[in-house]
Amino acid sequence: MTRARLRDLGIQVGSFPTGPNNAITDVPGVQVGHFTLIEDQPTVTRTGITVVLPRDGAIGSDYAFAGFHRYNGCGEMTGIHWLEEIGMLTSAIALTNTHQVGMVHDALAEFSFTHDHYGAFYLPVAAETYDGWLSDMNAMPLKREHVFQAVLSAKSGPVAEGSVGGGTGMICHEFKGGIGTSSRVVTGKSGTYTLGVLVQTNYGDRKALRVDGVPVGMEIGYDRVPGPWQVPPQSGSIIIIIATDAPLLSDQCRRLAQRATNGLARTGGYGHNSSGDLFLAFATGHHIPAQTDEPISLGVMLPNHHLNPFFDAVAEAVEESILNALTAAETMTGYKGRTVYALPLDDLQRIMAHARGAIA
Amino acid sequence: MTRARLRDLGIQVGSFPTGPNNAITDVPGVQVGHFTLIEDQPTVTRTGITVVLPRDGAIGSDYAFAGFHRYNGCGEMTGIHWLEEIGMLTSAIALTNTHQVGMVHDALAEFSFTHDHYGAFYLPVAAETYDGWLSDMNAMPLKREHVFQAVLSAKSGPVAEGSVGGGTGMICHEFKGGIGTSSRVVTGKSGTYTLGVLVQTNYGDRKALRVDGVPVGMEIGYDRVPGPWQVPPQSGSIIIIIATDAPLLSDQCRRLAQRATNGLARTGGYGHNSSGDLFLAFATGHHIPAQTDEPISLGVMLPNHHLNPFFDAVAEAVEESILNALTAAETMTGYKGRTVYALPLDDLQRIMAHARGAIA
Amino acid sequence: MTRARLRDLGIQVGSFPTGPNNAITDVPGVQVGHFTLIEDQPTVTRTGITVVLPRDGAIGSDYAFAGFHRYNGCGEMTGIHWLEEIGMLTSAIALTNTHQVGMVHDALAEFSFTHDHYGAFYLPVAAETYDGWLSDMNAMPLKREHVFQAVLSAKSGPVAEGSVGGGTGMICHEFKGGIGTSSRVVTGKSGTYTLGVLVQTNYGDRKALRVDGVPVGMEIGYDRVPGPWQVPPQSGSIIIIIATDAPLLSDQCRRLAQRATNGLARTGGYGHNSSGDLFLAFATGHHIPAQTDEPISLGVMLPNHHLNPFFDAVAEAVEESILNALTAAETMTGYKGRTVYALPLDDLQRIMAHARGAIA
């Protein structure tokens, strides 16, 4: 089955225009890199690492205002004590599997200390979701060199989605999930800015899946696409990264991160008990040099009463990013011969066309 | 136009059964009282007070575990420093207008000190939304006796909805809003429990209003129902109160409160900048005597991995409570001759029937 | 007994220089006003209101970055949901007694809507401590006009301390407490700034009182100064307000507020269960117009690695403010003929001289 992005299927959520690549990389300076490890020997591995680099990587020497929101805490995202203390992102962001988030954390720090361009990642941000259904996660197959590769491969432009990088072995709404991205261009009284989102999706019941309000998941039975699974506890999660070039301050970033809840709710994410639903937003519009002995000149900030379009754009871009992960990811067979099926695009189009006809 | 509850219109959101009154009062011991003030002299007043009393009122001597979530903070709910410190609700809850939340706060305390049955409300919970569009709010028309009346009138059983009590002058999604309520019965491995919600709705754009995913608001133009308004800043808000008789602890209550976001998102609440979106959940399943010199015997707690049905029930009950406020509230003319129109029920039914037909 | 400020007694805590008045008003634009109500008829009243006004009062139209810290939550400080949401102070601050904090809240809002100079206090900050031991608090003797008076009387320059304003009936470490203030001048790589503190003290056991580390409270027995009291539950509390003209952002203000804990700990404040220990810091170095349709120009911010002197200065100024409240307050007889005794200054000087001699 050929996969697609949601908009290629004629389905559009929300009303803001997207950036040129409809990706988090539409935010100037934001780069994404994937390292994907798919092997059947010596063990069945379906895992990887996705990195998001602000400032073309140099975030360790030029901090960005940032905020965090925990919708449900059954997951790990390191570096948040410091991020919340000073309201800034000071390191690259890496997404991976549950059992190697620590290795990735250490490797991000180590990498930065040997690569001047990036500054120092003293307290790096590494987050995880669980891929143990499709991958022999306990084998801990990822190595620090893989983290370095992911960072060094990061670039702007189009972003690979679906079963790639940290999203390789993930499952979403009982379909194959993974990495998704989307962007919005927000034009208001304060100017024109880009906002981008990248998600690693690994949560959700099928019956809860909605697309633009339409209960698509309930229309695709287990007879049509096999399921459900008895996945282990602590299995769900979604990590959401939000970037913007608007000159937002830390509280404003936190408010953006919290609004990701809105986009997640629209697709049917309920913040279930064993889900690690952790959201991080950063804004590159201000520059905060890591090392300086002078007061730091700030430019403008946006008035809080200009933020509503950003709040709405976050919800739209999160919703579309999740759906892009679903429409991009292909059916995958992995550990112990388990198969997780892709969301059937023809069903999706048919259901949406039917529902849209009813409204219009 | 005769008003109705959502289910009377043949529209059902969610899948859990409701309690007998589909109201927060389905939770045993929870009482609701309204005081409504609608006068045109000496000034145009459309305001009031709604109280929610756990424990048949005696919450000041028999505390309940509780939790709070702030989705957006442009509003006031007093008593939260203490509620979050100890994870307990220790007072009655009152909802009113913005400019008199302080008076209501003081009056709740005063009332408790002279009415033994209630225990002592040292740090009472009073919350507000803004009704200055339809009511001469600056006249501060409510008196402490009105608070006492609201408390003394509280009872179990059916709850009046729409333009009543604290919700009298409220506006929601550019239709007449106010008080709404709903309940769910949750049966799981841990037993059968009731969960109820009461909302005071005063937020939202019309175009964002959705009912069970259907974009109802976009289908009802300003030519059909007049709008929009230029309401003043700080005008939006929704207060959500969640009650359950399940033996939940404080963290579990906080998690419930946070899931209200999900129900709000489904109806089109975006947590806009000037909205005070403040959510409080309490659980009556444990009893914590205010005055004791002995360790306190607790009964059972529910395992966290049994909470998902409660999370889902919160989302459903919040969604239905908001919609009940909209279907109950009648068109109102108030301050300066302004009219806010009710959501037309025939339009709602027609749009929903059409959309449902398409899915089924 | 003539009362004094701590430094007048030859006792100095900390090493930073103070501002000209050693008061929160040393921060340019910060004004303090007191309204004190001491009456024996119709009932025994020992209460009042203290207001802190940034921007010469105009804080409702020109917001300031701000942060909050709760050391213990058994108290009320309104307006914090909004302050934490946007990281800004948008209103005057008022301190009063427990049962009238709501009235003071409403009155602050009302005042602002009728006095253009102040901007609009939509969600005002009103905080309280309990004075029911010395004052017939249930009589609710304060009126809205008293709040207006406190605001209108606010001025820069020296600040009255001890049994004045909101501090009139307060008790601290089992001596007479009340209002205290102090300031520090911080000179570092980022320039020279002033930091000021004002406290309303109403907490603490005598035996825990320390002055610059010396266990003064243990040296002054109940035979020397009568005590202890069986004050009612919920009786303790300290409200701490920190102001600076440094160009700090919201997270930096929150960090300052949290460091007040340090100063409180030094004097023997333990954050006991029934204490409302609520701390607020604001910084006037940036100007954020409440009403604007343009992006807001910010000036410089201080690097976080320049903050340590501010952290230390907060601890020093909080410690000295508390001690100034104790050395300023005179013995008071009030409700039901109860007397609370002042800290004896000669004892204090003698104990400190002895201890200092030992070290030096």
Next chain:
Amino acid sequence: MTRARLRDLGIQVGSFPTGPNNAITDVPGVQVGHFTLIEDQPTVTRTGITVVLPRDGAIGSDYAFAGFHRYNGCGEMTGIHWLEEIGMLTSAIALTNTHQVGMVHDALAEFSFTHDHYGAFYLPVAAETYDGWLSDMNAMPLKREHVFQAVLSAKSGPVAEGSVGGGTGMICHEFKGGIGTSSRVVTGKSGTYTLGVLVQTNYGDRKALRVDGVPVGMEIGYDRVPGPWQVPPQSGSIIIIIATDAPLLSDQCRRLAQRATNGLARTGGYGHNSSGDLFLAFATGHHIPAQTDEPISLGVMLPNHHLNPFFDAVAEAVEESILNALTAAETMTGYKGRTVYALPLDDLQRIMAHARGAIA
């Protein structure tokens, strides 16, 4: 120089009695294990791992209520999103150096999956402080087997202090620091309970060091004991672990954790910018089985108004734990030939005797 514990020197802080070992292991079921790595080849290594195991290790199958407080966030402690979400500790706790906290995190999880006794550490708690001054931290000398060794060596009884385990290379108040521990027995209306503390100390200026209020640090000049150092940024930190067998709930644990600030403040800890001051408290008095399909029976809880002695005991035990780290740690020479000197015990005794004489 022979080292000692504070009490062996005739110096006592606080008034509560200690447990039999004056150690966190006085709390029944709490075990401590150290792995210490001191090597000069292939590189100079002064580092290690300290683990704290509740429930004789079986914390992954029998959770404990717990709470967290961040005094300053420039550090890492993993597992806190989940700990705060459910208010429980679900894993062992490990303390180590900054650059290997990730490895230790992964190893704790891996260990638990292969050792049934411990249950599953899905989201383990690993925390760090910086030892790069005395140890070649970038060499990342610790291996997963070392983590396993630390866990397997954990035992009750006396606890080694000073330059051991995670504290091996640490520096405190410009003297040699490391691991310290202490305990208190709290007897009140709710019964008799033990509270224990373990700290990994790596923060502070010498001049700020106080012992029971006496400014000891100012009395020991750099001529007497060499210093100061230009240690790198992000170098300070203190991790504080608090355990009790009292049947406290999560909010009560969080309150205990927050009171650690008090003990830290007494010794001169200011929460400086680059310090990771992260505090965790857990209570073993309740048992929460990780895997159950039944509601969980709880026993008694302590009324919040019985907590003050626990708050005071935390402050005392934290203060003494820090001082025990200082009196236990010996002068150490490490990386690049640098030497960090022990606090001279004779000076300490002399200064304290002098000061005490003055008071008594």
